[in-house]
Amino acid sequence: MxxxxxxxxxxxxxxxxxxxxxxxxxxxxxxxxxxxxxxxxxxxxxxxxxxxxxxxxxxxxxxxxxxxxxxxxxxxxxxxxxxxxxxxxxxxxxxxxxxxxxxxxxxxxxxxxxxxxxxxxxxxxxxxxxxxxxxxxxxxxxxxxxxxxxxxxxxxxxxxxxxxxxxxxxxxxxxxxxxxxxxxxxxxxxxxxxxxxxTRRRPARTRPDGALVMDSLKGARRILGDRRVRVLMLLFWVPPMFTVAPEALAAPYADELAAGPVGLGLLMCALPVGTIAGELYAGARLRPSTRERIVLPLVCLTLLPYLGYALEPGLPLSLLLLVLAGAGSAYTLGLDQWLVRAVPEGLRGRAMTLLTAGLMTVQGVGMALAGVAAEFAGVTAAVTGAGVLGTVCCAALAWEARRAGAAGLPSPAPGGPAAQGTEGRDGADRDMTDG
Known part of the structure; x- marks a missing residue:
């Protein structure tokens, strides 16, 4: 430490x-x-x-x-x-x-x-x-x-x-x-x-290995080529792709409810409020071991509140459903621990950069798909469908995480697929200094 x-x-x-x-x-x-x-x-x-x-x-x-x-x-x-x-x-x-x-x-x-x-x-x-x-x-x-x-x-x-x-x-x-x-x-x-x-001056994690673009692509292949790291990445990416559906459709949904600008603002705020509340509670009140135990159950449950849209709820109940769905994102605290444990230090920066890029991309894709679905099936059906399909995908990922041994186990043994990314780190420590 x-x-x-x-x-x-x-x-x-x-x-x-x-x-x-x-x-x-x-x-x-x-x-x-x-x-x-x-x-x-x-x-x-x-x-x-x-x-x-x-x-x-x-x-x-x-x-x-x-x-x-x-x-x-x-x-x-x-x-x-x-x-x-x-x-x-x-x-x-x-x-x-x-x-x-x-x-x-x-x-x-x-x-x-x-x-x-x-x-x-x-x-x-x-x-x-x-x-x-x-x-x-x-x-x-x-x-x-x-x-x-x-x-x-x-x-x-x-x-x-x-x-x-x-x-x-x-x-x-x-x-x-x-x-x-x-x-x-x-x-x-x-x-x-x-x-x-x-912040302190620290050396680079790895020695440059060829051109930047090729090095980046090789790092991505190493990261996603490891089954355990890949399923952890998907656990970060897949739920938000479905979670964004109500936000993407907030304006037409507020119009359906005749909620006006105030209702639209509340609909846009409800999910982030739930997310903040869930993370604060998990971070301040739960032990690290408890946060890890609830990762997979919460992943499977976080999109279930969207099924309530099938009942065509009014504004108050819709806000409650969104807050509950947002609170389910507390699973990310335990998932963070699994990922940093699974990725070798020499690949950590590339893994986190890839994680960020993928997260933003899938949210954009999710918003677009929600819009397409609402165009043909209506807003409530689109959000309900996101809840159903998302829950199925999350359950499948949770099952795969168990099968792949990605849930809470220590990082891969040296020489495994992801461990190749640590190659040359000692040389990097000697050769590169911080500006």
Whole structure:
């Protein structure tokens, strides 16, 4: 266990333990700043594109471009997270993001430039997120503190989505979209400074193995080629693909209920509120062993509340169903522990980057499929169908996790498929230093 953790190891369980680690506080504050920067940029850019074009489609496209390139960055650039020192990668990602936003704020920037730079931000995002997640294991160890740290970052993300869009909208009442983008530049630069000054210098995890793209693809093959790691990745990816259905269809559903703008806002907030409540309870009240025991049962149950849509409930019951479904995502705390245990350190950065890219991609696919289903079958049938099909898929994955030995077992023996990713780590420790 790292030296700085020994002082907090004996404290009661809960999030206070991770916040007691000075280096984690720097990572946490940087995460919050980067997240606020992204939220403000999304709102300001959507408004700016609409002002320039008068087209709702182009405004929506500017927002959607934040999701689509994730798979590109997460697949082709994942090797960056392991072959270069983590602090250098994190600081560089923040600086690249700031450099992308500066031209957006320039007067007269053409639409093509705005959308192209938005794509660049989305390509960099999974590399930053994956490297940060891998760094948490260095800062907090790979035990319960890592799980709580990951959980706290997720809770912050969900909370920022609830508050950030409202604050961004409020900001745009006081300043122009281009001025709001300058605020985003400031948050990225502040995040870079925090990471540079508040985290330790650590060597790269692996020695570069050929060109970056080829190294990234080889890493992805090693990760997904291991049966146990693959099923754990799918346990992260598959439930959210179905979970997003009510959010994607919130506007037409609110219209069906005649709930108005307030009802739409409540429908959009209910799932994140449930997610925050479930994670807070599991992180603060449950023991690590309990969190691991409930992973597979919760995976199988988390989408069942969507079956209640078949009864065509009113707004209050719909909100309750969404809160319950969100609370089921507490299974991710135990799943985090399984994944960090199963992936060798030499592949950890690539695995976390791939995990982030896949998660964003499947949510985008899930939203699109929910829209297609609702077009033909109606909103309530689409959400109910997502609950049925999602529960079947989750149950099948839980069964496969048991068969593959992925549920809570120690990491693969040296020489196994995933272990190949640790090759050359000692050389990397000697040859590469942090900037």
């Amino acid at each position: 790292p030296e700085q953790l020994t002082a907090v190891a004996a404290r009661p369980p809960g999030y206070a333990r991770v916040l007691a680690v000075r280096e984690f506080r720097a990572v946490f504050a940087a995460h919050l700043l980067s997240l606020l920067g992204v939220v403000v940029a999304e709102i300001a850019l959507s408004v700016l594109v609409y002002d320039l074009t008068g087209s709702p489609l182009m405004s929506a496209l500017a927002f959607a471009l934040g999701f689509l390139p994730y798979v590109v960055g997460g697949t082709l650039l994942a090797g960056t997270a392991d072959r270069y020192p983590a602090r250098r990668v994190l600081v560089a990602c923040d600086l690249v993001c700031a450099a992308c936003v500066v031209p957006m704020a320039a007067p007269g920037a053409p639409l093509a430039v705005l959308l192209g730079l938005r794509c660049c931000l989305a390509v960099v995002s999974p590399v930053f997120a994956g490297t940060r997640m891998a760094t948490l294991a260095d800062v907090l160890g790979d035990g319960d503190l890592f799980v709580l740290g990951r959980s706290l970052l997720r809770i912050t993300s969900q909370s920022a989505l609830l508050a950030g869009y409202g604050l961004g909208g409020l900001l745009l009442t006081a300043v122009s979209p281009r001025q709001a983008l300058l605020v985003t530049v400031g948050t990225f630069l502040a995040s870079a400074a925090l990471l540079r000054l508040g």
